[in-house]
Amino acid sequence: xSCANVPTYFGSMVFxxxxxxxxxPKETYKALKKTMDAGKSxxxxxxxxxATAMKDWAVExxxxxxxxxxxxxxxxxxxxxDSFISPCGDGKVIMEFSGKExxxxxxxxxxxxxxxxxxxxxxxxxxxxxxxxxAFIKDGTLCIPTAFCSYGGEAxxxxxPLLRSMEAINRQALRILRLFGHPVGTRVYTTxxxxxxxxxxxxxxxxxxxxxxxxxxxxxxxxxxxGQELEDHYFGTIRPRVSAFMKxxxxxxxxxxxxxxxxxxxxxxxQHELAPIFTTxxxxxxxxxLTMEVMKRVADKHGLACLLHEKPFAGVNGxxxxxxxxxxxxxxxxxxEPGDSPQENAQFLLFLSAVIKAVDEHQDLLRISVxxxxxxxxxxxxxxxxxxxxxxxxEDLTHVLEAIESGSTYDGQERVEMKIGVHTLPRxxxxxxxxxxxxxxxxxxxxxEFRMLGSTFSISGPxxxxxTIVADxxxxxxxxxxxxxxxxxxxxxxxxxxxxxxxxxIFNGNNYSDEWVQEAQRRGLLNLKSTPEALPYFISNENIAxxxxxxxxxxxxxxxxxxxxxxxxxxxLNIEALTMLEMAKRDILPSVCAYIKDLSEAAAAxxxxxxxxxxxxxxxxxxLSDLAACFYKKTEALDAALLDGKHCxxxxxxxxxxxxxxxxxxxxxxRAVADxxxxxxxxxxxxxxxxxxxxxxx
Numbered sequence: 001x002s003c004a005n006v007p008t009y010f011g012s013m014v015f016x017x018x019x020x021x022x023x024x025p026k027e028t029y030k031a032l033k034k035t036m037d038a039g040k041s042x043x044x045x046x047x048x049x050x051a052t053a054m055k056d057w058a059v060e061x062x063x064x065x066x067x068x069x070x071x072x073x074x075x076x077x078x079x080x081x082d083s084f085i086s087p088c089g090d091g092k093v094i095m096e097f098s099g100k101e102x103x104x105x106x107x108x109x110x111x112x113x114x115x116x117x118x119x120x121x122x123x124x125x126x127x128x129x130x131x132x133x134x135a136f137i138k139d140g141t142l143c144i145p146t147a148f149c150s151y152g153g154e155a156x157x158x159x160x161p162l163l164r165s166m167e168a169i170n171r172q173a174l175r176i177l178r179l180f181g182h183p184v185g186t187r188v189y190t191t192x193x194x195x196x197x198x199x200x201x202x203x204x205x206x207x208x209x210x211x212x213x214x215x216x217x218x219x220x221x222x223x224x225x226x227g228q229e230l231e232d233h234y235f236g237t238i239r240p241r242v243s244a245f246m247k248x249x250x251x252x253x254x255x256x257x258x259x260x261x262x263x264x265x266x267x268x269x270x271q272h273e274l275a276p277i278f279t280t281x282x283x284x285x286x287x288x289x290l291t292m293e294v295m296k297r298v299a300d301k302h303g304l305a306c307l308l309h310e311k312p313f314a315g316v317n318g319x320x321x322x323x324x325x326x327x328x329x330x331x332x333x334x335x336x337e338p339g340d341s342p343q344e345n346a347q348f349l350l351f352l353s354a355v356i357k358a359v360d361e362h363q364d365l366l367r368i369s370v371x372x373x374x375x376x377x378x379x380x381x382x383x384x385x386x387x388x389x390x391x392x393x394x395e396d397l398t399h400v401l402e403a404i405e406s407g408s409t410y411d412g413q414e415r416v417e418m419k420i421g422v423h424t425l426p427r428x429x430x431x432x433x434x435x436x437x438x439x440x441x442x443x444x445x446x447x448x449e450f451r452m453l454g455s456t457f458s459i460s461g462p463x464x465x466x467x468t469i470v471a472d473x474x475x476x477x478x479x480x481x482x483x484x485x486x487x488x489x490x491x492x493x494x495x496x497x498x499x500x501x502x503x504x505x506i507f508n509g510n511n512y513s514d515e516w517v518q519e520a521q522r523r524g525l526l527n528l529k530s531t532p533e534a535l536p537y538f539i540s541n542e543n544i545a546x547x548x549x550x551x552x553x554x555x556x557x558x559x560x561x562x563x564x565x566x567x568x569x570x571x572x573l574n575i576e577a578l579t580m581l582e583m584a585k586r587d588i589l590p591s592v593c594a595y596i597k598d599l600s601e602a603a604a605a606x607x608x609x610x611x612x613x614x615x616x617x618x619x620x621x622x623x624l625s626d627l628a629a630c631f632y633k634k635t636e637a638l639d640a641a642l643l644d645g646k647h648c649x650x651x652x653x654x655x656x657x658x659x660x661x662x663x664x665x666x667x668x669x670x671r672a673v674a675d676x677x678x679x680x681x682x683x684x685x686x687x688x689x690x691x692x693x694x695x696x697x698x
Contacts, residue, residue, distance in 0.1 A: 011257035013061065015054055015135040015142075023053040036132050037187070037330070047099030047129075054135060055084055055097035058142040066097060068105035068127035069143040071158040073113040073564050075458055077289050078148075080107055081141055102144065103129045113568070115560025117154045125150050130159060133286050136256050145286055154557050158460035161552050162282060165467035166190060168550040172471040173327065173335070173351075175478035179487065180347050187330040190467055192284040193447075194459050195275040196291055197266055197319035199307040200242055202697045205689040206305035210587075214579045215572075216309035216456075217374070220588070220671055222678040223315040224692040227269065234267045241698055242272065245302045249274070252294050258287045267383075268316040269695040278324065278447075281467070285460045288321075292456075304698065310454040311377035313691060314671075318378040319455035323462055326447035327351065327470075337446040338397070346491055349404070353498040354477060355448065356391065358469035359441055360505035362546075363389040363526045364537035365469060366441070366452070369462040371531040371565065373572040375454035380529065382512045385440035385451050387534075388520045388527045390507040392439035398508060404492075405499045438511035468552050475550075531569045532656040538562050566652035573659040577642050577667055584635045587687035588674055592628050595685040596621060620680065627677050634670040641666045 011018075020029055028049045035042045058066070067079040084095040105127035112125075126149055133145035148157035155161055166189065173188035206212050211219040238246065246263045253260040259277035266273045274295075276287065292308055299306035311318035327335040336352065339345045359366065366389050370379070380386040393401070403410035442449045453462055477494060484490040504523040509516060520527060528534040537543065539562050547553040553561070603617035641663045648655035678686060 006254060009251075010254045013137040013255045014257040015057060016257060017134075019057060020050075020053075023057060025049065032131060042103070042131065044099050044103070047103050049099075051097045051099045051102040054102065054142065055095065058137055059084065059095055061137050063137050063140050063142045065140065066101070066142040066144060068107070068129075068146040070107075070127050070146045070148040071285075071289060071458060071460065072148055072156060073115075073158065073561070075456065077293065078107070078112070079141070079143065080105070105146065107148070112148075112156060113564045114150065114156055115563040115567075117150055117152070117156065117556065117560045125156060130163065130282070132163070132280075133283050134257065136290075138256070138290075154554065154560070158458050158464075159282070159285070161464045161557075162285060162460045162467075164552045165464045165471070165550070166281060168471040168552060169327070169467045169474070172474035172478060175482065176347075176350065176474055177329070179478070179481055182329070183331075185330075188335070189328055189330070190281045190463065191278045191326050191328050192281045192459060192463060193276055193278040193324040194284060194288045194453075195262075195273055195322040195324070196288065196295075197271060197273045197321065197455050198295060199268070199270050199312055199319065200245065200272060200299060200304045200698055201270055201307060201694045203300065203303045203305045205693050205697060208688050209694075210583055210688075211576075211579050212305070212307065212312070215576045216307060217312045217377075217576075218314070218691070218694070219576060219580045219667070220583065220674045220678070220688075221314060221691045221694075222675040224690070224695060226696075227316050228267050231267070233265050233269050233271070236265045238263075238265060238272075239698060241302060241304065245298060245304060246272070246274075248301070249295060249298045252298055253291060256287075256290055256294070258291060258294075260291070266317070266319075268313070268318075270698060271317065271319065278326070281325075281459075281463050285458065285463065288459050308456045310372070310374040310456065313695065315691075316695070317383040318381070320378065320384050320451060321453040321455050321457055321459065323450040323453050323459055323466075324444070324447050325450060325463065325466055334446050336443075336448070346495075349400075349495050350477065350491065351474075352397075353495050354470055354473035356502050356505060357476075357498050358466075358473040359389065359391055360502040361473075362465070362469040362543075363505070364528070364534070364540075365465045365543060366450070366462070367526065367528045367534050368538050369465040370452040370454060370457065371528075371534045372454055372457070373531060373569045373576075374456060375452075376530050378454060379452060385438060386511050386517070386527075387529050388511070388517065388525055389440050389452075389505070390511065390520065390525065391448075391505050392442035392508055393506055394443060394508065397443065398506060401499045401503070401506075404496055405503070407496075439507070440511065464552065468547060468550055471550055472546055530660055532566070532653060532660050535562060535565055535569075535656075536653060538565075563652050566656045569656045570648075570652070570659045573663055573667075574642070574645070577638060577663050580667055580670060581635065581639060581642070583688075584631070584638075584670065584674065588677065589628070589632065589635070591685050591687045592624065592631070592677055592681055595681045596624050596628065598685075599624070624677070624680055627673060627680070631670070631673045631677060634666070634673055638663070638666040638670050 020032065024032065028046055031046045032042065032050060034040045065081040065083045067081045069077060069079050072078050084097055085093040086096040088094050107125055107127060127146040130145045130147055135142060135144045137143065147160040147163065149160060150156055169190060170188045174186065177186060209218065211217065250260050259279060260274055261277045262275040264273055274291065279287065295306045308319065329335065336348065338348050367387060378384045400410050440452045442451065450462060450466065453459065480494060481487065481490060504525065507516065517527065539558055544555050544558055547558060548555065599617050599621050603614040603621065606612040606614050645658060645663055648658055678690065
């Protein structure tokens with residue numbers, strides 16, 4: 001497609017606002033917009049009109065089916081397709097779609113992770129249309145974004161709590177804005193722009209790796225001679241196959257209304273990134289799920305495999321997802337925009353103080369929101385933020401807060417003109433603060449970049465936490481200021497107290513350093529290094545009370561999620577261990593034995609000729625035989641660890657701890673021997689593509 005045509009086909013597969021204005025009666029459109037913008041309930045008669053218009057539009061676009069597209073606790077999307085056809089009595093059919101079918105579906109709730117909320121014999125669940133996220137057409141099917149709940153009304157998905165959290169921050173932020181005189185009718189939204197990192201490898205090589213197929217990461221693999229040491233891949237020239245993939249990816253995403261903006265090579269070989277323009281958090285979450293799905297589909301068309309695992313290759317950087325989060329009003333005001341003089345911008349400083357307070361008081365929840373077996377490989381590996389949560393504000397803003405705390409005057413830092421020594425280049429003003437790529441939660445001008453997310457993550461969970469904890473801080477601020485008799489004085493005192501109480505969370509230095517780990521401990525910050533360490537904090541009394549207070553989760557929903565996440569961790573490691581054993585027993589050991597056999601025969605043939613040295617073969621055979629014996633023992637040890645794991649406690653936490661401490665440790669020991677064997681065995685004997693092939697063949 002021509003670049004000139006982008007505006008004409010952008011959103012062409014989306015039942016968006018312009019389509020609704022064109023196809024819906026004026027009163028129906030107004031009623032639907034009221035539902036979307038103000039959260040008003042939608043009458044079924046209105047839903048019937050919308051459904052008919054939606055169906056007619058979809059059929060014109062070639063759709064034959066519809067589905068309620070939802071996001072269960074699996075971390076991926078789900079869909080059940082129904083056709084529009086309806087018999088009309090003469091052996092023919094008509095295409096129909098009712099308001100009832102639009103607003104409600106009934107998938108089997110017992111077949112998705114529920115943490116005990118649903119049993120096998122309790123199958124009924126419901127999907128409910130989310131009119132705040134536009135319907136779209138994918139693969140000839142009209143996809144209707146929906147929430148998913150059980151027969152009893154418990155949330156079984158990632159969308160429902162996100163929508164609840166957006167309502168919570170809207171309620172509490174409006175209380176603050178009213179104090180500053182903002183007009184009635186204003187709404188507050190959080191907005192997100194999630195940067196998505198990923199790897200592309202040759203599809204044929206991918207299909208020869210059971211570990212990539214079953215787990216998304218390489219469980220074996222010696223480091224190649226060259227990795228990312230030369231730093232020559234980052235922002236480097238994009239190779240033709242990758243460029244063709246990126247071009248089609250953009251086109252497919254643009255059709256779906258996804259605001260794909262930036263694409264480039266990332267740090268590691270074969271690693272890349274896509275970044276979109278900001279949009280509301282709910283839509284950004286839907287769009288990111290679509291982006292990951294479309295990435296895989298388009299890669300397949302180009303003979304590639306898209307890897308979204310956090311750490312597909314040992315020894316090179318893994319992939320994250322940077323969650324750029326901000327707060328805006330329906331009038332277009334960014335509440336985290338400092339303005340020209342942030343020390344004078346009381347509204348900005350109050351919202352900033354709320355975020356500082358929220359992050360400090362709820363470090364545990366932010367860490368939990370990014371916890372998974374895959375992300376544990378990445379956090380703290382000097383390629384991603386550490387597991388310690390802290391905030392970067394930059395020198396200028398930090399000095400403003402220090403001045404407020406101490407009651408002193410801050411003169412401000414002038415924007416300095418950059419002089420780069422080449423007269424033909426344009427001059428430009430240097431920002432008053434640098435960027436810190438090691439910080440987990442960094443202020444970057446008018447937003448915060450939460451950098452701890454893993455690349456496979458739904459961004460829903462982290463944003464549920466962000467919205468809720470900031471809403472809670474704003475609620476406490478509003479409770480205090482709404483009863484104030486001297487608003488200006490009490491506002492200034494509140495900001496000063498908040499800074500003094502929570503400044504420990506602010507750190508502008510190198511988060512990768514050992515010194516920071518020690519300093520963070522001195523400050524009393526949490527360092528939850530693994531998922532089993534982090535998750536128990538989720539169901540603390542304080543956190544249960546927090547989410548109940550803002551009607552985000554019930555206690556039952558929280559305990560269900562706790563179990564789902566722990567079970568997911570154990571199941572992930574179990575699948576990885578079983579895959580390792582299959583590759584070890586059926587692929588690596590036979591290949592090593594075949595190489596030893598051929599070496600032995602070569603040595604015997606040389607010896608039979610007489611007078612020809614066999615020292616090389618003997619030395620290599622000795623080393624290979626010793627390593628093969630060790631490899632076999634490590635295989636047996638992993639087998640035994642898995643067998644013992646079958647008798648794991650019924651306590652999901654104890655089971656996760658066992659997999660971390662015993663099974664994963666055995667996996668690491670087995671891999672170390674295998675990777676050494678790989679460096680000694682002839683290339684034509686090794687049973688699957690090496691890192692050299694995977695990382696450098698596209």
